Amino acid sequence: MASAGSRHLLGIKELSAEEIMFYLNSAGSFKDILKRDIKKVPALRGRTVVNLFLEPSTRTRTSFELAAKRLSTDVINFSAPSSSILKGESLLDTALTIEALGADIIIIRNSSSGTPHMLSRHLKAHLINAGDGTNEHPTQALLDAFTIKEKKGGFEGLKVSIVGDIIHSRVAKSNIYCLKKLGADIRLVGPATLLPEEFRELGVSTTSSMDEGLDGADVIMMLRLQLERQGKGFFPTTDEYFRQWGLSKKRLEAAKPDAIVMHPGPMNRGIEIASAVADGENSVILEQVTNGLAVRMAVMYHLDERKEQ
Amino acid sequence: MTKQLLDSKEIDRTLTRISHEITERNKGAEGLCLVGIQRGGVHLAERIALKIKNTEGADIPVGSLDISFYRDDIRIRQPSVVSRTDMPFDVEGKKVVIVDDVFFTGRSIRAAMDAIMDMGRPALVQLAVLVDRGHRELPIRADYAGKNIPTSRGERVEVLLEEDGHDDSVVLVPEEQVNENRKKPAGEEK
Numbered sequence: 001m002a003s004a005g006s007r008h009l010l011g012i013k014e015l016s017a018e019e020i021m022f023y024l025n026s027a028g029s030f031k032d033i034l035k036r037d038i039k040k041v042p043a044l045r046g047r048t049v050v051n052l053f054l055e056p057s058t059r060t061r062t063s064f065e066l067a068a069k070r071l072s073t074d075v076i077n078f079s080a081p082s083s084s085i086l087k088g089e090s091l092l093d094t095a096l097t098i099e100a101l102g103a104d105i106i107i108i109r110n111s112s113s114g115t116p117h118m119l120s121r122h123l124k125a126h127l128i129n130a131g132d133g134t135n136e137h138p139t140q141a142l143l144d145a146f147t148i149k150e151k152k153g154g155f156e157g158l159k160v161s162i163v164g165d166i167i168h169s170r171v172a173k174s175n176i177y178c179l180k181k182l183g184a185d186i187r188l189v190g191p192a193t194l195l196p197e198e199f200r201e202l203g204v205s206t207t208s209s210m211d212e213g214l215d216g217a218d219v220i221m222m223l224r225l226q227l228e229r230q231g232k233g234f235f236p237t238t239d240e241y242f243r244q245w246g247l248s249k250k251r252l253e254a255a256k257p258d259a260i261v262m263h264p265g266p267m268n269r270g271i272e273i274a275s276a277v278a279d280g281e282n283s284v285i286l287e288q289v290t291n292g293l294a295v296r297m298a299v300m301y302h303l304d305e306r307k308e309q
Numbered sequence: 310m311t312k313q314l315l316d317s318k319e320i321d322r323t324l325t326r327i328s329h330e331i332t333e334r335n336k337g338a339e340g341l342c343l344v345g346i347q348r349g350g351v352h353l354a355e356r357i358a359l360k361i362k363n364t365e366g367a368d369i370p371v372g373s374l375d376i377s378f379y380r381d382d383i384r385i386r387q388p389s390v391v392s393r394t395d396m397p398f399d400v401e402g403k404k405v406v407i408v409d410d411v412f413f414t415g416r417s418i419r420a421a422m423d424a425i426m427d428m429g430r431p432a433l434v435q436l437a438v439l440v441d442r443g444h445r446e447l448p449i450r451a452d453y454a455g456k457n458i459p460t461s462r463g464e465r466v467e468v469l470l471e472e473d474g475h476d477d478s479v480v481l482v483p484e485e486q487v488n489e490n491r492k493k494p495a496g497e498e499k
Contacts, residue, residue, distance in 0.1 A: 029391040041378035
């Protein structure tokens with residue numbers, strides 16, 4: 001099964017269901033590497049990967065860095081506080097400089113939506129979007145889909161509830177595009193102020209009632225409440241938020257008994273999710289972290305196969 | 310037109326001989342394991358394991374190896390899903406026999422050896438192939454070779470097996486036809 005595909009991974013929106021499945025079908029082989037004594041293969045020996053992170057991030061950057069190292073590439077981290085961006089260099093100049101240093105793959109995170117798309121018009125290196133503003137976070141959606149596939153076998157007709165701060169969430173957006181293309185049935189749950197109406201155009205249903213939103217769910221995806229938005233009138237208090245939209249043991253009973261609970265991290269325990277659920281038997285939160293490595297390895301490996309057009 | 314090099318009977322006889330040679334050389338089945346290179350080598354490894362079981366009464370573990378991560382032709386390879394490697398045993402201290410269908414440049418075998426070494430330290434590694442078509446590019450030789458078949462570089466040798474829905478046979482595809490149909494089928498070592 002071959003897939004032509006783009007030389008970059010800019011967003012899930014740009015991918016076909018077939019391309020998504022291509023990554024998911026390969027990721028298991030990369031996960032196997034992580035279980036071995038020698039957790040490294042020479043697949044991308046001699047390639048250079050640059051992490052260009054202009055927004056704070058520890059877990060995503062670490063995940064990409066480790067994934068790149070497991071494939072035997074050389075990795076350089078370029079982050080905002082230490083970069084020349086602070087000295088006034090434009091982002092494009094920074095990216096061109098990194099490419100001139102010999103980068104084969106550039107992983108970019110930036111607070112402006114569309115940054116990777118803009119850079120892709122100027123660079124020969126493969127670009128991977130690691131989060132652009134409130135637009136997309138494609139590798140998170142791929143790792144979530146891979147986790148769901150492992151646990152549930154498939155996507156067709158699967159009931160997925162995405163809960164919380166939808167409006168600010170690129171994770172939610174990428175997941176909606178991804179799971180929709182794969183045939184899942186998606187419900188968005190959260191306070192009306194955080195539930196953008198326009199998402200309904202993507203073919204998902206919305207509700208502000210947790211009990212309704214979780215009823216019979218196979219998969220519950222909790223989102224991080226972006227606390228930095230607190231006090232802007234989106235919701236009253238964090239206590240009130242937990243009472244209404246937090247995932248407690250009791251609330252979880254509305255879902256199917258074998259439902260899986262996911263969270264992209266970092267978690268706010270006691271705000272969007274109770275510790276008993278985060279650490280409970282339905283939780284696959286730590287497996288998501290491991291699967292993130294596998295999926296990012298698969299993405300880098302397969303992008304490297306794609307020649308210049 | 311393609312030319313048949315081995316028919317079903319000849320393939321079976323050849324595998325029987327290889328099975329005997331493996332147990333003879335290794336003085337029985339003790340500590341033996343077989344590793345088939347995907348996709349062509351896996352079914353052959355399973356057949357050899359069955360033959361050894363019939364003569365020696367011992368169950369030989371069989372692994373299935375995808376060598377994508379260890380190949381040296383990454384710049385020219387075709388994008389394809391990486392198949393899962395399945396090694397249901399520890400190679401540490403084992404006598405590992407790599408099994409492949411067509412022995413050509415030797416590059417796949419080099420990749421397979423590197424992959425196995427990353428999983429542990431076998432006591433020894435040997436190589437069994439159904440067809441040796443020559444044109445080695447590395448200093449690697451087979452310990453057990455079914456048939457030596459002189460070929461030209463542009464030709465292709467295909468091993469077709471029942472397990473993949475064919476009648477068992479080994480065929481030679483002439484150069485003109487290879488060029489006509491550039492899609493690489495299973496069963497050819499590159």
